[in-house]
Amino acid sequence: MEISKVGVLGAGLMGHGIAQIAAQAGWDVVVREVDQEHLDRGIGRIEKQLARAVEKGRMEQDDADAVRGRIQGTLDYGDLGDSDLVVEAITEDLGMKLDMWRELDGIVKDGAVLATNTSSLSVIDQAVATKRPNRFIGLHFFNPPQVMPLLEVVQTVTTDEESLKTGFEFGEKLGKLTVHAKDKTGFIVNRLLVPYLLDAIRAYEEGVGSIEQIDAAMKAGANHPMGPFTLLDFVGLDTTKSIADIMFDEYRERRFAAPPTLRKMVSAGFYGRKSGRGFYDYSGEQPQAVDPGL
Numbered sequence: 693m694e695i696s697k698v699g700v701l702g703a704g705l706m707g708h709g710i711a712q713i714a715a716q717a718g719w720d721v722v723v724r725e726v727d728q729e730h731l732d733r734g735i736g737r738i739e740k741q742l743a744r745a746v747e748k749g750r751m752e753q754d755d756a757d758a759v760r761g762r763i764q765g766t767l768d769y770g771d772l773g774d775s776d777l778v779v780e781a782i783t784e785d786l787g788m789k790l791d792m793w794r795e796l797d798g799i800v801k802d803g804a805v806l807a808t809n810t811s812s813l814s815v816i817d818q819a820v821a822t823k824r825p826n827r828f829i830g831l832h833f834f835n836p837p838q839v840m841p842l843l844e845v846v847q848t849v850t851t852d853e854e855s856l857k858t859g860f861e862f863g864e865k866l867g868k869l870t871v872h873a874k875d876k877t878g879f880i881v882n883r884l885l886v887p888y889l890l891d892a893i894r895a896y897e898e899g900v901g902s903i904e905q906i907d908a909a910m911k912a913g914a915n916h917p918m919g920p921f922t923l924l925d926f927v928g929l930d931t932t933k934s935i936a937d938i939m940f941d942e943y944r945e946r947r948f949a950a951p952p953t954l955r956k957m958v959s960a961g962f963y964g965r966k967s968g969r970g971f972y973d974y975s976g977e978q979p980q981a982v983d984p985g986l
């Protein structure tokens with residue numbers, strides 16, 4: 693299916709990045725937020741990244757202006773009506789996503805493909821809130837979407853072949869490596885990554901090593917670009933915990949259960965980089981590992 697306009701819901705961490713790369717690939721993009729403050733913040737992030745790309749010589753000023761010109765911000769669902777593909781990247785909350793789809797489904801034109809960027813919810817649960825579950829797919833981007841090369845394209849039991857193909861073509865035009873994933877909670881990457889991150893916390897709880905030792909060991913011993921605690925802080929401990937909780941709820945297996953240290957750190961507001969403290973403290977020049985002492 694030919695795409696000429698892309699609708700994006702949410703201009704947060706993921707949504708602003710998805711809007712930016714879609715505009716960079718040449719599509720007209722309309723991005724919707726809940727209020728002006730969130731919208732301005734998201735569009736501001738895009739403008740900052742474009743300015744940086746020009747500064748570093750990665751993009752011409754004219755091209756950056758053209759990309760910015762293709763992005764329309766809105767608070768009105770009605771502006772997404774003529775989108776050919778709509779990607780939602782709103783808060784990871786099934787109730788909020790269902791309310792949003794119920795409202796949007798009657799507005800977006802027939803034949804458009806609807807997609808969710810959910811990390812942990814089942815795609816089918818959102819698809820059935822619309823009158824077109826056959827036109828519904830998962831498009832799971834990675835953070836930050838401007839940089840991470842992978843896109844998981846998720847097929848549910850109701851997705852038709854044309855919608856799936858549209859998802860793959862969209863990802864390929866964005867320059868992503870696309871992989872097909874079934875609608876199993878966590879898809880491929882989180883299914884493998886989340887138990888690993890949780891196990892790193894359990895290893896720490898058991899005294900296998902310190903935060904720095906475990907990070908250093910996984911970098912040097914498994915050739916990972918960053919250790920599990922650095923990665924946990926980057927993803928966000930709150931995000932990791934909610935993904936783990938959803939996966940545990942689905943599979944009822946210990947490997948997906950949030951360890952007590954994670955649960956308590958989230959209660960304390962230690963979310964990682966975004967809150968200034970997680971397994972590391974980010975207030976100084978260099979991150980310093982902090983013993984959660986829990």
Ligand SMILES: NC(=O)c1ccc[n+]([C@@H]2O[C@H](COP(=O)([O-])OP(=O)(O)OC[C@H]3O[C@@H](n4cnc5c(N)ncnc54)[C@H](O)[C@@H]3O)[C@@H](O)[C@H]2O)c1
Binds near residue numbers: 809
């Ligand atoms: N953060 C990650 O690393 C990551 C990676 C892959 C996928 N995801 C998924 O992407 C989605 C968004 O995550 P995020 O980290 O960008 O969250 P975020 O909190 O940074 O952004 C969510 C944004 O959605 C907005 N929003 C809420 N309801 C809305 C509505 N009805 N219409 C328009 N905007 C609305 C909020 O105001 C907020 O700005 C989630 O489903 C998450 O699972 C996140």
